[in-house]
Amino acid sequence: MVRIAVDMDEVIADFIAKQLILFNAANGTKYSKKDLAGTKLRLMHPEQAETIQAMVSDENYFADLPVIEGAKEALGKLAEKHEIFITTAAMEFPTSFDAKYAWLKEHFSFIPETNYVFCGDKSIISADYLIDDHMRHLENFQGQGILFAAAHNYYETYEPKMNDWYEVYRYFEEKH
Amino acid sequence: MVRIAVDMDEVIADFIAKQLILFNAANGTKYSKKDLAGTKLRLMHPEQAETIQAMVSDENYFADLPVIEGAKEALGKLAEKHEIFITTAAMEFPTSFDAKYAWLKEHFSFIPETNYVFCGDKSIISADYLIDDHMRHLENFQGQGILFAAAHNYYETYEPKMNDWYEVYRYFEEKH
Numbered sequence A, B: 001m002v003r004i005a006v007d008m009d010e011v012i013a014d015f016i017a018k019q020l021i022l023f024n025a026a027n028g029t030k031y032s033k034k035d036l037a038g039t040k041l042r043l044m045h046p047e048q049a050e051t052i053q054a055m056v057s058d059e060n061y062f063a064d065l066p067v068i069e070g071a072k073e074a075l076g077k078l079a080e081k082h083e084i085f086i087t088t089a090a091m092e093f094p095t096s097f098d099a100k101y102a103w104l105k106e107h108f109s110f111i112p113e114t115n116y117v118f119c120g121d122k123s124i125i126s127a128d129y130l131i132d133d134h135m136r137h138l139e140n141f142q143g144q145g146i147l148f149a150a151a152h153n154y155y156e157t158y159e160p161k162m163n164d165w166y167e168v169y170r171y172f173e174e175k176h
Helices: A015-027 A046-057 A071-081 A097-107 A135-140 A165-175 B015-027 B046-057 B071-081 B097-107 B135-140 B165-175
Strands: A003-006 A083-088 A116-118 A129-132 A144-148 B003-006 B083-088 B116-118 B129-132 B144-148
Touching (some): A097 A116, A097 B097, A144 A165, B097 B116, B129 B135
Parallel strands (some): A003 A083, B003 B129, B083 B116, B129 B144
Antiparallel strands (some): A116 B116
């Protein structure tokens, strides 16, 4: 048994899917995730940075994010053998606590709430693995990092970097 | 520099002081902290356990807790040399997130919010020290625990156990 810490946004919760829908609707644009390779909407549209910040700071923004494909099934299987913790940098969005908690209860009820961690600096996390889409969190982490592919990290190289939950599941099946 | 993780309730926030005031007012009792040595109100009054649970589950319960004597001054000084994280088992009180966050911002503004951790099982914490009033959290912790004296742990022995923030401060001054 190993302990696997799993980030939320863009790893199990599709933070960007909702942002794209709302942004496109408000601006008449037709961006898809491919258009965000190596960048972010607020870098492409700095004049809208404040609007985007206000959007994701809405306390309900996180309430209805779609689940990333395969996350529920893969973590459900991994939880039978391993210890799963959800470790999310929620302090960046202090309006999001309640919605994040409710979202986890709704979609990942097999993970006990004792294993939810709302934090900021992830160097505080003690685990064997951390699956995260941000290089800075992996660099702070003492265990084995796994970079989960997201549009914004498209040009980042990291070993291992995984494209989806099927790859993550296979990795743990082969190793443990 | 070492990393010191610090619990909130009954370590820096006086969770019990408010509970005693509300309980005494509602029941005409005159309990003080001394009367709670080795026990808890809900163990002394099991018939009121649900009422007490409802009291501390109020989303504003945590908003105006008094600061434990000396905590602000000791942590302020320790933060000049060391890395301080606030690690609270907030998942036990999922209604408390916003009030806890605001309370920390108000009273411990010198600790950056990136160093707040709302968790459940504290074995997830990676730090050199953990100052906590619960034996179960110290037992789960891999670094050096410090048991902070509280009424409910009056009969617990642990090495080191500290009575107040003056002792805690002296301990770190002598060691580091």
